Amino acid sequence: MTTHDPALAHTIIVNTCGFISTALDEAVETILDMARYKKDGACQRLIATGCLAQRYKDDPDLVNSLPEVDAFLGTAACDQIVAAVNGKDATPLTVFPDPNSRGFQNPMESRALISTGFAYIKVSEGCNRHCTYCIIPTLRGLQRSRPVQEICDEAVALVKDGITEVILTAENTTDYGQDLNTGEGFHTVLEHLSPVVKKVNPNAWIRFLYTHPKTLDDRVIKAVRDHDNVCSYYDVPIQHAASSTLKRMGRPYTQKELADLFKRIRRIDPDACLRTTVIVGFPGETEEEFQTLLNFIKEIQFDHLGVFTYSDSDDLKSHGLKAHVPEEIAEQRHDTIMAAQASISEAHNHTHVGNTYPVRIEETPEEGVYIGRTPFQAPDVDGVTFIYSEGLDTGTLVQVKVTDAFEYDIAGEKA
Ligand code: SF4
Incomplete structure (x- = not known):
């Protein structure tokens, strides 16, 4: 069974990024943050996967500086996750297959x-x-x-x-x-x-x-x-x-x-x-x-x-x-x-003000307000569209007339 609540999870998998220093710092912070659930939650296995692990696979500090981690898996070790979850090793498991595989x-x-x-x-x-x-x-x-x-x-x-x-x-x-x-x-x-x-x-x-x-x-x-x-x-x-x-x-x-x-x-x-x-x-x-x-x-x-x-x-x-x-x-x-x-x-x-666009509804932060995206707004990186309306369902597509514009976001009403 999967859960998105780390306090309930028996195994926590942190998939890391290793591209730039801020991403590396964030990955380490997340690992340390999750490690506390070994004391305060149900966590028995903490697994770090992805680019951070792969980038420092030959550096002994990787394992030594993160003793809370039970397994480090490289970018090509996806099929080893089940074994890592089931593992009972006292020493951390480290698996780094050739990324090309x-x-x-x-x-x-x-x-x-x-x-x-x-x-x-x-x-x-x-x-x-x-x-x-x-x-x-x-x-x-x-x-x-x-x-x-x-x-x-x-x-x-x-x-x-x-x-x-x-x-x-x-x-x-x-x-x-x-x-x-x-x-x-x-x-x-x-x-x-x-x-x-x-x-x-x-x-x-x-x-x-x-x-x-x-x-x-x-x-x-x-x-x-x-x-x-x-x-x-x-x-x-x-x-x-x-x-x-x-x-x-x-x-x-x-x-x-x-x-x-x-x-x-x-x-x-x-x-x-x-x-x-x-x-x-x-x-x-x-x-x-x-x-x-x-x-x-x-x-x-x-x-x-x-x-x-x-x-x-x-x-x-x-x-x-x-x-x-x-x-x-x-x-x-x-x-x-x-x-x-x-x-x-x-x-x-x-x-965009005055134009009507299809908007995919994604969130309802408060009653009468919805957050969605037009085709010209990608998730996570671009602005969003606020829709002031009633009775919309998340996941549906509605036509929205844009009435207001800001630095990164736009707002409108159901057309
Ligand atoms: S992934 Fe390839 S193309 Fe993209 S920045 Fe890195 S080396 Fe360049």
Whole structure:
């Protein structure tokens, strides 16, 4: 039996992230927080899985500094979880298979979901790229694309179970198929998935995240435009806009190529909503390079934008680059971009006032108030839509007329 209340759980599994230092800190905090249920709750086994464990698998401090943990499982050890749960070992169990051996979710096995109405599906695992600031290829292996049929089977099973938004993810969704040599690309996934999802539920949406600017091509953009159940939502993490910084980052494109890409997306799919993510304070980032990034953001006018300060670690190639940027300058640059984006985002949101959009209802924080999302708002990272109405059901789709706009959110009434 599963429970989401850690005080009641006999086994607690903490799935960790190991990408940047803040995520590592958060993972350790969560492990320590859960460890107290070994004293105050019913917990007998505490298991740490995922990237934190994988990243420090050869570091004896991993086991020594977290003695409360009974088992550490790497990114490819999913099939060892049952053994780890049942284990009675006095010393911590450590299992770190080759990340390249990690399989995919069996589409025939049902999944326990903690989200309301949406579910993530991985279209591929791993990454063949070499961004100098990124540890992911080491932790998750080379790219392995999943057969299109399997992606469709998993989506259909989820939609039959009541999921109304299927979100496709990967390290880079648009790199899909590069390892298959069959000519299939991410557009193939969208073209096959759209009709099978529509057949089960004509109101279910498909969204995809984490595209790569180099492989987000016209075939993908046209597939989005031509399939009305695929959200015209383009998450394109550019990381920077100055060509010189991009080169040091190991990102294989230039500022001009990025500008052309966003123009092309808007030309082919005029409904496009653009999201990006950038890093400031990357080693060697000059004031001029930073201004190039800021001006680019103002020029493109992204609907949504996330900004991170560079996170250093001695196992990264970027660690060896010259002229690391002092933390306070990186923080200032972060705040400057956030302030610029707040104005851009608010202006975008005001353009929605008076329009009517489909909104998926997800929460009821208080009577007469609902929280939902439009196709141009992804869960967890973007703003939301507040709906002032009565008698709506969570999980349903309603038409909402937008009456108000804020920096990140919009609000409206049932149309
Ligand atoms: S493409 Fe993404 S996952 Fe791959 S190395 Fe670069 S940042 Fe990491």
